[in-house]
Amino acid sequence: xxxxxxxxxxxxxxxxAIGFKNGGWEFCxxxxxxxxxxxxxGGISKIKVKLPKFxxxxxxxxxxATAEALVAKSADAAEEKEALYLTIASNYKECMKDMTGRxxxxxxRGHSYALQPQRPKGWHQPFExxxxxxxxxxxxxxxxxxxxxxxxVESGRMTHHHPTGYLGSFASALFVSYAIQGxxxxxxxxxxxxxxxxxxxxxxxxxxxxxxxxxxxxxxxGKWEAYLKERGIEKGDSxxxxxxxxxxxxxxxxxxxxxxxxxxxxxxxxxPMIAYDALLGCGDDWEELCARGMFHSxxxxxxxxxxxxxxxxxxxxxxxxxxxxxxxxxxxRLEECGRKLLVLSGLGSAQ
Numbered sequence: 001x002x003x004x005x006x007x008x009x010x011x012x013x014x015x016x017a018i019g020f021k022n023g024g025w026e027f028c029x030x031x032x033x034x035x036x037x038x039x040x041x042g043g044i045s046k047i048k049v050k051l052p053k054f055x056x057x058x059x060x061x062x063x064x065a066t067a068e069a070l071v072a073k074s075a076d077a078a079e080e081k082e083a084l085y086l087t088i089a090s091n092y093k094e095c096m097k098d099m100t101g102r103x104x105x106x107x108x109r110g111h112s113y114a115l116q117p118q119r120p121k122g123w124h125q126p127f128e129x130x131x132x133x134x135x136x137x138x139x140x141x142x143x144x145x146x147x148x149x150x151x152x153v154e155s156g157r158m159t160h161h162h163p164t165g166y167l168g169s170f171a172s173a174l175f176v177s178y179a180i181q182g183x184x185x186x187x188x189x190x191x192x193x194x195x196x197x198x199x200x201x202x203x204x205x206x207x208x209x210x211x212x213x214x215x216x217x218x219x220x221x222g223k224w225e226a227y228l229k230e231r232g233i234e235k236g237d238s239x240x241x242x243x244x245x246x247x248x249x250x251x252x253x254x255x256x257x258x259x260x261x262x263x264x265x266x267x268x269x270x271x272p273m274i275a276y277d278a279l280l281g282c283g284d285d286w287e288e289l290c291a292r293g294m295f296h297s298x299x300x301x302x303x304x305x306x307x308x309x310x311x312x313x314x315x316x317x318x319x320x321x322x323x324x325x326x327x328x329x330x331x332x333r334l335e336e337c338g339r340k341l342l343v344l345s346g347l348g349s350a351q
Contacts, residue, residue, distance in 0.1 A: 006338035007312030013060045015308025017049050019300035020057040031252040031296040044287045050327035057301045058104035065091035071340035090117035111159040125161045127209035167220045168268025172306045179313035189228045190236030223269045240280045252297045264298030275306035286319045
């Protein structure tokens, strides 16, 4: 279990760094070109993920900010949740100092700077009609369902207070949780849809901008319902169905068709969706996961973070070439967070 928790954190960083490639692959609008460049490098097994060519993006920096807050504060009691959220808010502000060359989104930057962790409720943010981006989706950590809902929603809407944004955070956290539990992947999407009413009830119970949140709720659910139906897994009791021809160009077209504005993975609904699609299609093959989830003409580091985290939660580092993670930036911090999160989950013991 420790290998899986550590693997989840480390491979989230690897998926980020590989999908990002210092912006060269994240902002490339041709999956075929990326695959050509990967081939020229000798294939995925030869890629040495290290500085300066493969730094992690803002996604991993904020993922670490969330994880390090979680392991520093217990969220078991209601009065302690305020302290947890203020610690997350403080970490988000602080990590903005580490964004040089990491392509941090304007939404994340703006809302992180607006957080006021020195004040009660200083982590609350107003509703944002344009806050449906994917920035929240890469930061979530697996916990029990009640805490998973609360922490993923609240950490998500610190920077993306819009259901399309923070539901991406929830979906990512839920999928990592399912990966840890060993739940069959074909069931994840249906289980997500079955759980969303609980998330909506949480938002209603919290009482902040409820009408605005509910008014924008159906975009996320509608996109996921359509995707699960197309894959034939809306009930979670059958294997996914993929097109007969589903190569690089076909995947680029499909990811784009599911996007908000033509950039696959750039929103909270389609970042976990593309990662899930890649996981469903790769089995336990890391190279195939990279091909589908990190080398495409969209927001490839965002989808890579989620795909890598889920793969690691299932397999640890098994099947991943050593050069892909041996010298990963912030590897030590990611590993330490993985070990501490295992203890926090109750599945491991402190050393």
